[in-house]
Amino acid sequence: MFHPVTEARAFVVAALVEPTPRDHREPDRAFRRRRIVSALTLVVGAGVLTCALHLPPGNNLFYLATVILAAVWTTGALASGPLHLGNAWTRDGTTRSRAVVQSLALGVILVALFTVGALAVAHLPPLRMPLDALLAHASEGSLPLVALITAANGVAEELYFRGALYAGVGRRHAVAVTTVIYILVTAASGVVLLSFAAAVLGLVVGLQRRVTGGILGPVITHLVWSLSMLFVLPSVLAVAS
Template identity: 60%
Template structure:
């Protein structure tokens, strides 16, 4: 008989805690270059992100700003040096691309946030900023917003769990990249986005440490972000009817 607690423990152990062996050594010169590119990219990206999140819903400048942001993250990441896809542990003990594993993590993270959103909907000062952010999808083109969300998710992971993670070195890389990612997210001035940045940054940072690459973090990020885009409005509307909002 399958024990769900044991299954969940083994899954989390393999996906977030037990690193895969790899050799990603690079010269001191390349490492220093990676650091310079990472810092410049971070400053530019933080400024553009703060600007984009303050654009009124329905304003076409939002699309251009978010695409520009994706371009900054991606160009900075690819320009910093070599990136790796990474491999994860399978149930049989072999190594493979962490696809199903990352999809599962993304779904778990999505379920946790939707449950939290249901509760938050009853707290107006927390719910209102989230509703304002979702107005970009309601007022504008949902397919376009979804495409931009996907592009930005990929670009963020290429930079934060790719370039930046490699630039800070092995020691405390998860903690440092999570803190930086959370701080950049805080530039938007939305409290719940800061919490999202902390959770997503930590989970994808642990994935990066375990797999040694960006594929797992990208899949988890996209599963979470696109799921939130399509399911969060319905969750908030249902919660509002329950809470009498």
């Protein structure tokens, strides 16, 4: 018999709690190299992100800056060392598979939560105004191009933050450390809600990385969330106004 609470608990444990077995240990020299490359990438990437998010809406340099940002994250991640796709537990907790369905579900759950939150934010001008300014990059520019860049940056961020940086932090406190760094980098935008989103998203995909040992799950969840927010959030804010 189907029991919603039991099924929900099994899903959470499989997707976010119980790590799958793997051995991704690296020689000390490779680990030090990963840390150095990750640190350099972080400095460059944070600088490019700050410049990109402070460009006025409609400025074509925004597209160039975000493409460069995706290239920075991706190049740094790939140069740091091997990256793994990872595996997740299935719902029964006895077999493993690629974390596709679970990640899609987590992405949808995040979209639902942020949509509800947007209904409240719509009536709070101090929070909404910076968010409107950020979304103006899509409304005043080419939406298909912005969507493509959003997807590319979503993948690139996961390659770096949950790939290279997570592996470079080490086993202890990797979820917490990478989430905090992700929040601090995002805070460069000056948009409080974007930093809050980075905290929630960073924690969820960080837990996915811990469970699966790879980047596939975080990439899928990030893409579902970011692309949905790009298309759904403006409409939600408009309706709630």
